[in-house]
Amino acid sequence: MTTQTETTYFNGKLFDRMQDMNRTWLERLREIRQIEAEYGSKLLAAKTSSEGATICNEWMAKRLETVANEQKAFTTAWLDLFSDMAMFTAPTKVAKPAAE
Numbered sequence: 001m002t003t004q005t006e007t008t009y010f011n012g013k014l015f016d017r018m019q020d021m022n023r024t025w026l027e028r029l030r031e032i033r034q035i036e037a038e039y040g041s042k043l044l045a046a047k048t049s050s051e052g053a054t055i056c057n058e059w060m061a062k063r064l065e066t067v068a069n070e071q072k073a074f075t076t077a078w079l080d081l082f083s084d085m086a087m088f089t090a091p092t093k094v095a096k097p098a099a100e
Helices: 006-044 047-090
Strands: none
Touching: 006 047
């Protein structure tokens, strides 16, 4: 059985973890936006179609790398969150007194 203090602690910890996940997600969105702006500018400045194609290839490679890293971080964060939840909800063992 859990006490109110344990539940409050867990809910607070859960909320903090979710806030961290949200901050990380927003940071990664900013990174993606920066990549889009950087490569968009490069593409607008391209003088030939082959230069434009090269920039597009670099852009897509960088974008895929960023998205893969985002998915890895997202998965790791959720696994950590579920792990915390599982540890919190796991029944605790009560030590039996030693026989005298």
